[in-house]
Amino acid sequence: MSEEVRDDGYDDFMDALEEGDPYYIECANGHASLPPRRLCPECASDDLEEAALPETGELLTYNVTHVPTPAFADDVPFVLGIAEFGDVRLTGQIRAESEDVEVGESVSIGTDVSETNGERYIAFDLA
């Protein structure tokens, strides 16, 4: 993919996250999802709105990645986790030493860039 070509919906989310204003997609029945969406993945409702993402999330799980994909070849080792913000779960890299990370901890969300190729990714900080 050329770097100039955006992924609509996804890059809009990442722009908003970078500006400290992240959101998620909520359907008329209260189901949460992530863009791009035309229909709710749970109930297929097409009545979708953007809603503010809670500022802190709970870390559900994490790993310490030592063997990366080529896009993160110079970034290892790194701590990767899934955190739950309200009804929304996101995957991102945790900016902390692995010894300090535990399942159940509170994290905040932002963006960072790969040391390998400069592409941005979701980053979590221990709250």
Added chain:
Amino acid sequence: MTKFGEMPDRTGRDLFADAGESAIKDAGIDREEIDALYVGNFMGELSERQGHMGPLMAKMLGLDVPATRVESACASGGMAVRQGIHAIRAGSADVVLVGGVERMHNMGTTGATGGLSVAADDLWEIKHGITFPGAYALMAQRYFATHGGDREDLAEVAVKNHANAANNPLAQYQSEITVEKVLDAFPVADPLGLFDASPITDGAAAALLVSEDYAAEHDLDAAVSIAGTGQGTDDLALQHRDSLTWTPATADAAEEAYTDAGIDAEDVDFLEVHDCFTIAEVLALEGLGLYDPGEAITAAREGETTADGELPVNLSGGLKAKGHPVGATGVAQITEMTKLFRGDHVNSDAVENAEVGLTHNAGGTVASAVVHVLEVEA
């Protein structure tokens, strides 16, 4: 199936032709009788710039029949088998060649890691650094936090599957390992180490399926019958699942296959499950309804799933030790189980009186699952 292992110079087409020709010879059926071909393959485009493998593989075997590639990540092979069954049940074919192939070593470790990651969600997983081992490490960590268990319990799964492969001439690793070796191995994605992971593997597998009518008309003594098939689907991205330790795609596939075969989970005598990582075998046994959630973590340690246990699991060595050429794996489960049933597998003695076997093949982090029930007459 071909020997599984490190054969970076062998092309996918040569591997597939090797396995396909073996399957046709083994079945003793004239190749003119074959009505259709289904080929499972995951990442030919990435490993050898080769898509569109249906026609390619047909001609490699001298076949002039409808030929289709099937892709469902690491479940591609099992899905190819399922397509073959559907073609036969629909009455559009009597004899179908199903197979799978993957060439991986020519990509190198980082290249193969990148290739395999494509089975995940590009926007919400891959872009943020997830890898295939990393995703299963996330499931393992959550399992430990939710249900308990530790790396040593998982190591027992690897030790068991290596022991099963020790004398299997087709396996990539024909050596036993110890719990200590697993625990001390390089951490690919902590809490999973190198010996929690199935290896990078080159290989292919193929099987000939025939309809019941064809077998009767031609007086064929088919070794086993595929009595049930089932498939399940879940959110592609792990993060979107309600639970990180429960795999609904496996449960749905199993339920459909059990109903199709007219059996219950308790009727299964032995299994080949998708142990791409040690934790995956645990999640599979729970999803298949053979253990309650949180209970399968100790199955290998307690000896319940070893070759001499009550419910032998992965007597072929599993993906873990037999090897995991991803597109071939689901077909190799069928061919290994067939040999286990008919008595010409090195571990056949462990299942001498078995009547019902189950194969479970999963794609990605079990966003896809396919289950088959194999039976022999008592």
